Amino acid sequence: MPHAGRPRSEQSRCRILQTALRLARTRGYANVTMDEIASEAGAGKQTIYRWWRSKAEVVLDALRENARVEIVIPDTGSLREDVAGFLSSTFDAQQRRTGMTRVLQAMMAEAQHDKDFADLFRDSFIEPRRETLRTLFARAHARGEVRTLDEVDLWIDVAFGVMWYRLLADVGPLDATLAEKLASLLSEASGAHPKGVTTAAKK
Amino acid sequence: MPHAGRPRSEQSRCRILQTALRLARTRGYANVTMDEIASEAGAGKQTIYRWWRSKAEVVLDALRENARVEIVIPDTGSLREDVAGFLSSTFDAQQRRTGMTRVLQAMMAEAQHDKDFADLFRDSFIEPRRETLRTLFARAHARGEVRTLDEVDLWIDVAFGVMWYRLLADVGPLDATLAEKLASLLSEASGAHPKGVTTAAKK
Amino acid sequence: MPHAGRPRSEQSRCRILQTALRLARTRGYANVTMDEIASEAGAGKQTIYRWWRSKAEVVLDALRENARVEIVIPDTGSLREDVAGFLSSTFDAQQRRTGMTRVLQAMMAEAQHDKDFADLFRDSFIEPRRETLRTLFARAHARGEVRTLDEVDLWIDVAFGVMWYRLLADVGPLDATLAEKLASLLSEASGAHPKGVTTAAKK
Amino acid sequence: MPHAGRPRSEQSRCRILQTALRLARTRGYANVTMDEIASEAGAGKQTIYRWWRSKAEVVLDALRENARVEIVIPDTGSLREDVAGFLSSTFDAQQRRTGMTRVLQAMMAEAQHDKDFADLFRDSFIEPRRETLRTLFARAHARGEVRTLDEVDLWIDVAFGVMWYRLLADVGPLDATLAEKLASLLSEASGAHPKGVTTAAKK
DNA sequence: ATCTAAACGAGACGGTACGTCAGGTCTTGGT
DNA sequence: ACCAAGACCTGACGTACCGTCTCGTTTAGAT
Numbered sequence: 001m002p003h004a005g006r007p008r009s010e011q012s013r014c015r016i017l018q019t020a021l022r023l024a025r026t027r028g029y030a031n032v033t034m035d036e037i038a039s040e041a042g043a044g045k046q047t048i049y050r051w052w053r054s055k056a057e058v059v060l061d062a063l064r065e066n067a068r069v070e071i072v073i074p075d076t077g078s079l080r081e082d083v084a085g086f087l088s089s090t091f092d093a094q095q096r097r098t099g100m101t102r103v104l105q106a107m108m109a110e111a112q113h114d115k116d117f118a119d120l121f122r123d124s125f126i127e128p129r130r131e132t133l134r135t136l137f138a139r140a141h142a143r144g145e146v147r148t149l150d151e152v153d154l155w156i157d158v159a160f161g162v163m164w165y166r167l168l169a170d171v172g173p174l175d176a177t178l179a180e181k182l183a184s185l186l187s188e189a190s191g192a193h194p195k196g197v198t199t200a201a202k203k
Numbered sequence: 204m205p206h207a208g209r210p211r212s213e214q215s216r217c218r219i220l221q222t223a224l225r226l227a228r229t230r231g232y233a234n235v236t237m238d239e240i241a242s243e244a245g246a247g248k249q250t251i252y253r254w255w256r257s258k259a260e261v262v263l264d265a266l267r268e269n270a271r272v273e274i275v276i277p278d279t280g281s282l283r284e285d286v287a288g289f290l291s292s293t294f295d296a297q298q299r300r301t302g303m304t305r306v307l308q309a310m311m312a313e314a315q316h317d318k319d320f321a322d323l324f325r326d327s328f329i330e331p332r333r334e335t336l337r338t339l340f341a342r343a344h345a346r347g348e349v350r351t352l353d354e355v356d357l358w359i360d361v362a363f364g365v366m367w368y369r370l371l372a373d374v375g376p377l378d379a380t381l382a383e384k385l386a387s388l389l390s391e392a393s394g395a396h397p398k399g400v401t402t403a404a405k406k
Numbered sequence: 407m408p409h410a411g412r413p414r415s416e417q418s419r420c421r422i423l424q425t426a427l428r429l430a431r432t433r434g435y436a437n438v439t440m441d442e443i444a445s446e447a448g449a450g451k452q453t454i455y456r457w458w459r460s461k462a463e464v465v466l467d468a469l470r471e472n473a474r475v476e477i478v479i480p481d482t483g484s485l486r487e488d489v490a491g492f493l494s495s496t497f498d499a500q501q502r503r504t505g506m507t508r509v510l511q512a513m514m515a516e517a518q519h520d521k522d523f524a525d526l527f528r529d530s531f532i533e534p535r536r537e538t539l540r541t542l543f544a545r546a547h548a549r550g551e552v553r554t555l556d557e558v559d560l561w562i563d564v565a566f567g568v569m570w571y572r573l574l575a576d577v578g579p580l581d582a583t584l585a586e587k588l589a590s591l592l593s594e595a596s597g598a599h600p601k602g603v604t605t606a607a608k609k
Numbered sequence: 610m611p612h613a614g615r616p617r618s619e620q621s622r623c624r625i626l627q628t629a630l631r632l633a634r635t636r637g638y639a640n641v642t643m644d645e646i647a648s649e650a651g652a653g654k655q656t657i658y659r660w661w662r663s664k665a666e667v668v669l670d671a672l673r674e675n676a677r678v679e680i681v682i683p684d685t686g687s688l689r690e691d692v693a694g695f696l697s698s699t700f701d702a703q704q705r706r707t708g709m710t711r712v713l714q715a716m717m718a719e720a721q722h723d724k725d726f727a728d729l730f731r732d733s734f735i736e737p738r739r740e741t742l743r744t745l746f747a748r749a750h751a752r753g754e755v756r757t758l759d760e761v762d763l764w765i766d767v768a769f770g771v772m773w774y775r776l777l778a779d780v781g782p783l784d785a786t787l788a789e790k791l792a793s794l795l796s797e798a799s800g801a802h803p804k805g806v807t808t809a810a811k812k
Numbered sequence: 813a814t815c816t817a818a819a820c821g822a823g824a825c826g827g828t829a830c831g832t833c834a835g836g837t838c839t840t841g842g843t
Numbered sequence: 844a845c846c847a848a849g850a851c852c853t854g855a856c857g858t859a860c861c862g863t864c865t866c867g868t869t870t871a872g873a874t
Contacts (some may be wrong), residue, residue, distance in 0.1 A: 005818025006870045012820075030316035033860060044821045049862065108371055109315035112308040113233040118373065126372050154365075154384055157375065161364030162357075168311055168367065169329050170321065172360065181357055189388055208849030209839045215851075236829060247852040252831070411823030412865040418825075436722040439855055450826040455857070511721040514777055518718035519639035524779065532778050560771075560790055563781065567770030568763075570777065574717055575735050576727065578766065587763055595794055614844020615843070621846075642834060653847040658836065 008051070015041040016048055020055070021062035025099030029059060029106030056110040056117045059103060064124065067093065073132055079140035079190070084183035086136060087159060090129070091174040094167075105168055130156050137190065146190045155186050211254070218244040219251055223258070224265035228302030232262065232309035259313040259320045262306065267327060270296065276335055282343035282393065287386035289339060290362060293332070294377040297370075308371055333359050340393065350394040358389050414457070421447040422454055426461070427468035431505030435465060435512035462516040462523045465509065470530060473499065479538055485546035485596070490589035492542060493565060496535070497580040500573075511574055536562050543596065553597040561592050617660075624650040625657055629664070630671035634708030638668060638715030665719040665726045668712060673733065676702065682741055688749035688799070693792035695745060696768060699738070700783040703776075714777055739765050746799065755800040764795050 019041035023032040034055055038045040052058045071093060074085035094101050107125070111118040133156050140146045159182055166172045222244035226235040237258055241248040255261045274296060277288035297303050310328070314321040336359045343349045362385055369375045425447035429438040440461055444451040458464045477499060480491035500506050513531070517524040539562045546552045565588055572578045628650035632641040643664055647654045661667045680702060683694035703709050716734070720727040742765045749755045768791055775781045 004872085005816075006820075007872095008819070009870095028316070034862080035860075038821090042821080044819095044823085045862080046822095046864085047820060050819075054862095105315040109312035112312035112371065113231075122372060122374070126374065130374070151384070153375065154381075154388070157365045157368055158361050158388070160372075161366070161368035162360045163364070164371065165360055165364035165367050168315065168371070169325060169363075171325070171329065171333070172356065178357075181354070185357070185361070185392055189392065206841070207847075208841090209851075211850070212839090237831080238829075241852090245852085247850095247854095248831080249833085249853095250851060253850075409866075410821075411867090412825075414824065415865090434722075440857080441855075444826090448826075450824095450828095451857080452827090452859090453825060456824075515718035515721035518714040518777065519637070528778060528780070532780065536780070557790070559781065560787075560794070563771045563774055564767050564794070566778075567772070567774035568766045569770070570774050571766055571770035574721065574773065574777070575731060575769075577731070577735065577739070578762065584763075587760070591763070591767070591798055595798065615846075616844085618846070643836080644834075647847085651847075653849085654835095655837080655848095656846060659845085664835090 012041070012043050012047055013051070016043055016058065017062040017065055020058045021066060021103070024059050024062075024103050024106065025097070028099075029055075029103055029110075054110075054114065054117060056107065056114060057120060060107055060117075060121060060125065063103065063107070071129075071132070073135070075139065077143070079136065079143075079145045080183045080187040082136045082140070083133070083159070083186055084179050086132065087163070087179035087182055088176050090163070091176070091179060095174065101167065108164065108168060126160075130160065133159060140187075140190070145187075151190070155190055158182070158186060158189075212250075215244070215246050215250055216254070219246050219261065220265040220268055223261045224269060224306070227262050227265075227306050227309070228300065231302075232258075232306055232313075257313075257317065257320060259310065259317060260323060263310055263320075263324060263328065266306065266310070274332075274335070276338070278342065280346070282339065282346075282348045283386045283390040285339045285343070286336070286362070286389055287382050289335065290366070290382035290385055291379050293366070294379070294382060297377065304370065311367065311371060329363075333363065336362060343390075343393070348390075348393075354393070358393060361385070361389060361392075415453075418447070418449050418453055419457070422449055422464060423468040423471055426464045427472060427509070430465050430468075430509050430512070431503065434505075435461075435509055435516075460516075460520065460523060462513065462520060463526060466513055466523075466527060466531065469509065469513070477535075477538070479541070481545065483549070485542065485549075485551045486589045486593040488542045488546070489539070489565070489592055490585050492538065493569070493585035493588055494582050496569070497582070497585060500580065507573065514570065514574060532566075536566065539565060546593075546596070551593075551596075557596070561596060564588070564592060564595075621650070621652050621656055622660070625652055625667065626671040626674055629667045630675060630712070633668050633671075633712050633715065634706070637708075638664075638712055638719075663719075663723065663726060665716065665723060666729060669716055669726075669730060669734065672712065672716070680738075680741070682744070684748065686752070688745065688752075688754045689792045689796040691745045691749070691792075692742070692768070692795055693788050695741065696772070696788035696791055697785050699772070700785070700788060703783060710776065717773065717777060735769075739769065742768060749796075749800070754796075760799070764799055767791070767795060767798075 016037065020032070020037050023037060023040065032055070034045055034048060037043075037055070037058065038048055048058060052061065072085065072089040074082050074089075076082055076085065094104060107121060111121045134152060137146055137149060137152045137155065141149050162178070162182060163174060166174055166178070172178070219240065223235070223240050226240060226243065235258070237248055237251060240246075240258070240261065241251055251261060255264065275288065275292040277285050277292075279285055279288065297307060310324060314324045337355055340349055340352060340355045340358065344352050365381070365385060366377060369377055369381070375381070422443060426438070426443050429443060429446065438461070440451055440454060443449075443461070443464065444454055454464060458467065478491065478495040480488045480495075482488055482491065500510060513527060517527045540558055543552055543555060543558045543561065547555050568584070568588060569580060572580055572584070578584070625646065629641070629646050632646060632649065641664070643654055643657060646652075646664070646667065647657055657667060661670065681694065681698040683691050683698075685691055685694065703713060716730060720730045743761060746755055746758060746761045746764065750758050771787070771791060772783060775783055775787070781787070
């Protein structure tokens with residue numbers, strides 16, 4: 001059965017998402033209340049709760065809508081360059097827009113005390129980005145640059161682990177230099193042969 | 204002039220810390236209220252606020268007091284084994300005591316929306332652990348196992364980055380296997396020659 | 407435009423007023439907390455603060471709602487009897503219902519350290535009762551029982567002054583005897599000549 | 610056995626009383642805390658609680674110490690003038706010193722929710738003043754100005770009732786005019802023969 | 813053209829926890 | 844034993860958000 005009643009207002013949906021992201025970036029996610037979002041978006045609170053389960057889900061949704069086209073998935077023929085490019089682009093996207101870093105931190109924070117959101121966040125944000133990196137390693141494997149994909153999850157953990165660690169614990173910047181270093185580290189780790197043997201050509 | 208007035212009650216301090224950590228572990232950090240901590244510790248809420256600025260600071264303090272003796276700093280003569288031992292011990296300490304993982308997640312989450320706490324957390328929790336790892340690398344350098352310490356911060360980022368990433372994003376377990384793999388990765392990356400072999404050409 | 411949003415809940419309003427008065431009478435105004443009123447009325451604390459500024463205003467409101475029909479305004483044709491009847495009825499209403507005296511004392515006490523409440527109390531409680539008495543004197547003046555209304559405020563002060571003084575300083579009972587004596591005092595003072603006679607003997 | 614240990618410090622006692630009254634007058638009784646009194650008096654809180662049971666008792670004590678000499682007990686040979694003089698002096702004492710009115714209001718308010726203080730207040734403040742007025746009526750009776758003292762308590766209630774009523778309910782000023790009017794009313798009621806006629810027996 | 817039903821704005825509702833404040837008690841070292 | 848200082852426990856406060864619940868209004872497709 002196709003119909004019944006008034007259809008969802010696209011205008012409301014957009015205004016809520018835009019307002020949520022704007023407020024989260026300018027005033028800090030934690031300082032923004034649902035009442036504010038509703039009020040600033042000219043929407044009723046119920047309208048928000050009808051379509052999203054929590055403030056976190058609204059902001060995450062806004063984040064995804066917003067970031068849909070920002071990240072580049074490079075294909076240069078070199079694992080090191082691919083990884084460096086992808087990480088560089090990822091870091092950039094976060095730093096460029098003021099307050100975006102804060103929003104990401106808040107998303108991860110929120111995931112810590114909301115199991116439902118944690119699942120959504122992992123499935124719709126964390127995993128897709130892991131998948132992208134996995135693709136880069138798979139391509140490199142196909143090219144023969146990488147001997148085995150057995151440890152690909154560990155390599156991904158290293159890349160994103162360092163990123164999130166710096167982001168969350170504020171122990172260092174996310175810049176092109178870091179992207180380069182991580183790319184080098186991972187391309188070596190994934191292509192080297194530890195036992196001092198021939199090691200063969202690395203590049 | 205040495206003092207004035209009634210001295211701080213050591214009993215209260217201990218009971219508050221113990222109660223805070225116990226409640227946080229058993230019922231989840233977010234579900235514990237200041238009123239509960241005060242009440243269960245037989246303390247007044249004001250007494251808590253007199254010495255700590257927030258629930259997070261209380262729990263962090265309890266965490267430090269508690270963890271003072273838990274972590275082993277190994278010295279086996281081998282960087283790989285030292286790192287593996289340290290990480291293993293760190294992971295264990297988190298998994299062994301029920302609920303400890305949750306508390307750590309909550310601490311990191313809290314640091315995301317409380318600047319004051321973030322600073323305290325980094326200085327009194329994050330950095331000391333980095334320092335330990337730094338010591339292991341410095342020893343290995345002194346032994347000649349590591350060629351240069353230029354990238355030691357990156358290696359530390361890798362170790363803790365992966366740990367926190369798995370902890371927070373729930374993308375994999377923190378077990379002995381991971382400790383071993385990270386140790387291998389880092390000892391290789393840092394230029395180690397496990398068995399005194401030629402190391403061959405690295406680049 | 408008549409409205410917008412959910413209308414105020416009459417049920418909540420009533421339950422809050424009833425609960426407030428009941429608790430104040432049974433347990434003593436000072437021993438009742440806002441949390442208790444809210445909790446017992448099945449209301450949120452915010453709902454109380456949304457419509458009243460303080461506990462005192464809630465109780466006063468309840469008092470007015472409750473006392474709307476209790477006081478008799480007599481019209482016997484004799485000033486002395488009118489005043490005696492009115493005061494008697496007023497005293498009775500306070501003594502009959504257990505705890506009511508205490509509530510009145512508390513209201514007056516509250517007015518002493520809350521300017522806003524003092525104004526409300528005077529305008530909505532004190533003055534209406536003065537007005538009633540003023541009416542009795544005005545009627546008597548119209549009948550020729552009272553020579554002039556110049557000092558009517560003083561007479562009113564005397565009646566209520568003695569009442570409140572005994573109530574607050576606990577220096578004597580509020581009973582029918584007092585009502586009679588005050589009525590006599592005031593009818594004499596105001597120049598009444600009960601039976602149109604030469605003023606002569608009073609009783 | 611007369612003594613033991615350090616004697617009570619007269620300096621402390623005075624400073625506490627002075628500070629309490631000063632603060633109560635300048636900032637309003639309700640806005641003053643025990644901590645403030647102690648701190649401003651350079652005393653410990655315990656020192657206050659050692660000698661007084663509550664803030665109200667401290668202030669009342671200060672009030673009595675302060676007012677010891679202020680009130681005149683006139684003896685002019687005329688009841689009307691005696692009463693007018695006494696009330697006038699009483700009203701003046703309250704109005705002259707800024708904030709004193711407020712303190713009296715607060716005392717009476719405090720008596721409403723502290724039974725112990727109520728007793729102390731009545732016995733040491735209310736009753737002595739009643740007694741003074743009683744003396745005036747007794748003298749007048751001895752002079753033959755007053756026929757009987759049967760209703761002296763009512764007359765006293767009228768005088769102080771109007772005073773407190775105006776003070777507490779803010780329904781009129783306490784000035785010389787009021788003192789005169791009350792004196793007239795009471796002297797008439799207590800012995801006068803309003804119409805020059807026989808007036809006959811009152812009861 | 814009317815009917816029906818869901819979505820909409822507004823905003824009041826029941827709750828939970830917060831951080832603060834004051835009261836009155838207790839515990840130091842010092843007089 | 845008294846004192847100043849100040850930490851202690853207790854308990855109420857008024858505020859801030861949460862997520863839910865009415866209201867009357869709007870907006871489409873189905874009748």
